[in-house]
Amino acid sequence: MNGPASPGSVLLEAIDLQCERGHRRLFEALSFRVQASQCMHIVGDNGAGKTSLLRILCGLLQPTAGEVRWSGRQIRQARDEYGADLVYVGHLNGVKDDLTAAENLRAWAAIAGLGVGGETIGQALELLAIDRFAHWRAAQLSQGQKRRIALARLTLAPAARVWILDEPFTALDWRGVEILNRLIERHIGKGGAVVLTTHQAWQPPVSVTRLQLGSEAAVAVPPG
Amino acid sequence: MIQALVAVSRRDLLLAIRQRGDVANCLLFFVIVVTMVPLGVGPEKETLRAIAPGVIWVAALLSAILSLGRMFALDYADGTLEQILLSGQPLSLAVLGKIAAHWLVTGAPITALSFLLAAMFDMAAEPSATLAASLLLGTPSLSLIGAVGAALTLGLRGAGVLVTLLVLPLYVPVLVFGAGAVDASAAGLSPAAHLMLLGGMSLGAAALAPWAIAAALRISVE
Numbered sequence: 001m002n003g004p005a006s007p008g009s010v011l012l013e014a015i016d017l018q019c020e021r022g023h024r025r026l027f028e029a030l031s032f033r034v035q036a037s038q039c040m041h042i043v044g045d046n047g048a049g050k051t052s053l054l055r056i057l058c059g060l061l062q063p064t065a066g067e068v069r070w071s072g073r074q075i076r077q078a079r080d081e082y083g084a085d086l087v088y089v090g091h092l093n094g095v096k097d098d099l100t101a102a103e104n105l106r107a108w109a110a111i112a113g114l115g116v117g118g119e120t121i122g123q124a125l126e127l128l129a130i131d132r133f134a135h136w137r138a139a140q141l142s143q144g145q146k147r148r149i150a151l152a153r154l155t156l157a158p159a160a161r162v163w164i165l166d167e168p169f170t171a172l173d174w175r176g177v178e179i180l181n182r183l184i185e186r187h188i189g190k191g192g193a194v195v196l197t198t199h200q201a202w203q204p205p206v207s208v209t210r211l212q213l214g215s216e217a218a219v220a221v222p223p224g
Numbered sequence: 225m226i227q228a229l230v231a232v233s234r235r236d237l238l239l240a241i242r243q244r245g246d247v248a249n250c251l252l253f254f255v256i257v258v259t260m261v262p263l264g265v266g267p268e269k270e271t272l273r274a275i276a277p278g279v280i281w282v283a284a285l286l287s288a289i290l291s292l293g294r295m296f297a298l299d300y301a302d303g304t305l306e307q308i309l310l311s312g313q314p315l316s317l318a319v320l321g322k323i324a325a326h327w328l329v330t331g332a333p334i335t336a337l338s339f340l341l342a343a344m345f346d347m348a349a350e351p352s353a354t355l356a357a358s359l360l361l362g363t364p365s366l367s368l369i370g371a372v373g374a375a376l377t378l379g380l381r382g383a384g385v386l387v388t389l390l391v392l393p394l395y396v397p398v399l400v401f402g403a404g405a406v407d408a409s410a411a412g413l414s415p416a417a418h419l420m421l422l423g424g425m426s427l428g429a430a431a432l433a434p435w436a437i438a439a440a441l442r443i444s445v446e
Binding site: 098 | 446
């Protein structure tokens with residue numbers, strides 16, 4: 001298993017990424033690194049390719065050129081190990097309507113091979129302030145509550161160092177936003193890395209590196 | 225790793241229980257098709273006994289095709305499929321888990337019901353037993369091969385028709401040997417060769433299909 005990352009170690013590296021979707025070239029020659037304790041905020045207009053970039057980083061989408069490396073290895077060749085080190089929360093919640101909140105988390109953890117017990121699930125739901133709804137079917141929950149179930153996964157895999165979050169604040173109320181900010185802060189503090197996009201006026205709890213998509217040269221601009 | 229396979233199966237079985245209505249759909253279709261045939265063809269026992277294997281097998285086939293729409297499409301639509309892809313566990317095992325659950329909910333009940341339905345066609349005891357055995361050995365192939373089709377057509381428009389076109393030619397050998405086994409048994413010959421071929425096809429499919437399905441899922445999810 002992967003131990004805590006030493007500060008400065010490169011967790012993810014994008015090399016010369018090019019992405020074409022529907023005959024449009026979204027970005028090309030995009031290279032950057034994500035290190036331990038780094039939070040990268042990907043910004044750009046709608047359609048600039050933010051979601052595509054995140055999916056390429058996860059390995060769900062193949063870039064038309066270039067590669068992504070995780071801990072020095074190509075993710076294509078280290079899929080399962082990378083998957084164990086990664087938690088992805090995308091646009092879709094990945095929540096089954098016919099299962100309760102607790103059942104959803106238990107199923108996800110079991111499928112991921114994480115040996116979590118009922119108590120850990122309970123704690124995860126408590127952290128996201130949806131423990132009251134643990135035994136409600138997801139179909140009966142609001143969008144924001146379903147989003148919280150998806151985000152609760154972040155607390156179930158403490159060994160996963162890389163978080164890739166696509167618009168994680170969608171549908172969250174201000175309390176949910178606070179909870180997620182605290183989670184991100186704690187994760188960064190423990191040496192993890194977060195790559196996220198968010199349209200909302202987000203006040204980051206940590207210093208972020210901004211990556212602008214859609215401009216001529218996509219370059220990582222350090223904050224400040 | 226096997227735990228991940230079991231975890232996927234358990235989740236799918238739990239969902240099947242919660243979505244009873246949709247699941248019962250395919251079984252109901254099977255039962256209705258098979259029950260309607262004697263009504264349409266007439267009560268002539270010789271005819272019924274002759275057509276029974278073919279009718280029951282074709283109904284099983286069609287019912288399997290009907291059930292393919294639910295195999296991956298629901299997980300794809302709500303994002304749980306991509307989570308399975310990113311779970312860090314071998315995808316081919318998760319796929320086997322899904323197919324096992326699918327078979328338990330389609331092929332297994334069909335095999336169990338076949339005794340009852342064979343009685344409706346006035347089949348003798350031995351051909352009935354052979355029918356059940358052929359379904360037991362052949363329906364896993366239907367689930368496995370069907371899953372390949374379902375994975376390849378995931379998210380495409382007109383997926384239903386496409387899956388049928390893709391999968392039906394591959395189902396034909398299963399149908400031929402399945403119905404052939406029962407015919408042989410009814411004629412007093414040994415169905416062993418047919419049954420062994422059916423079993424072999426299922427084993428071969430179990431060995432090869434998961435890789436194909438995993439690759440197809442990765443492409444479909446892009």
